[in-house]
Amino acid sequence: MSKAANTRTMILTKSFELIYKQGYQATSIDNILATTQVTKGAFFYHFKNKDEMGLAMINEIIFPGMYASLVTPLLNAKSPINDIHEMMRIVLLKVPFLRAKYGCPAVNLIEEMSPLNEEFKQALLKLTDQWQDAIKESINQGKASGEVRADVNAEYVACFVVAGYSGIRNMGKAAGSACYNIYLQELKNYLKQLG
Amino acid sequence: MSKAANTRTMILTKSFELIYKQGYQATSIDNILATTQVTKGAFFYHFKNKDEMGLAMINEIIFPGMYASLVTPLLNAKSPINDIHEMMRIVLLKVPFLRAKYGCPAVNLIEEMSPLNEEFKQALLKLTDQWQDAIKESINQGKASGEVRADVNAEYVACFVVAGYSGIRNMGKAAGSACYNIYLQELKNYLKQLG
DNA sequence: TGCATTACATACTAATTAGTATTTAAAAGC
DNA sequence: GCTTTTAAATACTAATTAGTATGTAATGCA
Incomplete structure (x- = not known):
């Protein structure tokens, strides 16, 4: 990776970490610059404004990162009931950069930004x-x-499962990660009953 | 209500509306003052800072408002399976001041503020x-x-249902209110199977 | 009626915000 | 080597932020 591409990636990676923990609007450009050691000139060379950086962060960091945990495990699934549950278990309990206190970066951004930025x-x-x-x-x-x-209506189940995930991520922020295990138990009951 | 109490209530009510739509951190005190016609002196007479106002808003506007829709309908419930579903249907589709685009004010605040303000x-x-x-x-x-x-584990069901609500509120922000009906359908299937 | 307290109004401040203008250094192409 | 483009550094600006200082009405009550 060239030095310039490295700077760009560094901005996106560090921005992701800050925005994940603080929220998008609460994370200022100066805050990003202070933690990356990147100068304002470099930032505005790579991104024409904060929103363009935010969009790049979604597309280049959050999308591929979450896709690998959420979607990839379901492609060529053998047993949907087990595989969906296992995918959820890993996402909630095993993905290392996600913390109950800070929820899910995608869910957070939907919550904060979807009414404000199309x-x-x-x-x-x-x-x-x-x-x-x-x-x-x-x-x-x-x-x-x-x-x-x-x-069973597959589309309805998909909606129900995704809503459950977003919701338990929300609940985990206030109630802590203990609720993840309860949720996973009850998700198992729900999925089993589809068979 | 005395004139002073009226001012205080007006600040809380208008702040609620703005914060519901924009988020807590994105709603400035000046923004609140501009829409209420209240002066800065009055604001800081009633609340020692923004966070104290925010806390009062949660306790005096959001808590009682949501409690009436979420909890009250379940006290003295006759048939939990029907009553829980009906409570959810009304909250999602009938409560007039809630909009899919802006989600649920309580869920929004949990999402935005629980990692930042104990x-x-x-x-x-x-x-x-x-x-x-x-x-x-x-x-x-x-x-x-x-x-x-x-x-059936009642506690697990409660966790699962609350997570589902928070999640469908999140999903509705991006996907629109159509998903509410799908969610309600599948919630009915889930609840029925408890019997 | 006088006085104290309550309720509010106005003008300010210091810090922070996103973004710009200008300059300078590093690479790449020829 | 020389030039052009890329990449970044520095210094600035105008707007907005939460909060303060100080003043003045309105109200309650002895």
Whole structure:
């Protein structure tokens, strides 16, 4: 990676960390510069304004990072009931850079920014849409294989599961990570009953 | 209500509206003053700083407002499966001052402020704790009456339902209110299967 | 009625904000 | 080597931020 590309990546990575913990609006450009040692000239050379940087951060850091945890494990799923639960367990308990106190960076940004910035909203929708599609597809495969009842609506299940994730991330921020285990238990009951 | 108390209430009410739509940190005191016609002197007479106002807003506007929609309908519930679903339907589709685009004011504040302000977090936890207790209690009554299976864990169900609500509020911000109906359908399936 | 307290009004400050203008250094191309 | 483009450094600005200092009305009550 060239030195310039390195500077750009550094800005995005550090911005991600700060925004994940503090929120987008609460993270100032000066705050980012202070923690990256990058100068204002470099920042505004790489991004024409804060929002352009924020959008790049969503597309280049958050989207691929979350996609790998949320969607990839469901592609070529063998048993949707187990695989969806396992995907959720890993996302909630095992992904190292996510902390209960700070929730999920994608959920946080949807919450804070989707009413305020249409571009952010669309970029984040892309992730949740693809996640819902992957869940729906795996449920449909479960229906084909007989693991899931024929009367189950795959799209509804996908919506319900994604909402559950966003919600438990919210709850975890205030109540702590203990609720993750309770949620995972009850998610298992819900998923089992689809079969 | 005395004139002074009226000023105070006006500040809290207008602040609620602005913070609901813009977020807490994005709503400046000057912004509140401009929309209320209240002067800075009056604001700082009633509240020693912005956070004290925010806390009062949570306790005096958000808590009672949401409690009436979330908890009250479950006290003396006759049929938990129907009553929980009906409570959710009304909260999502009928409460007039709530909009899909802006989500739920309590969920928004948990998301934005619980990692940053311990007092806010505790005040908001009080609401979600009482909501979970009310759900748990109604499930337990359902178990007593035989409507709900004996092996159902009421606490787990309460956590799962509250997470679902927070999550669908988050999803609705980006995806619009159409997902509310899908969620309600699948919530009905989930609740039915408890019986 | 007088006086104290309550309630509010106005003008200010110091810090922080996003963003710009200008200059300078490093690379790349020829 | 020389020039052009890329990348970054520095110094600034105008607006906005939370909060203060100080003053003045309105109100309650002895």
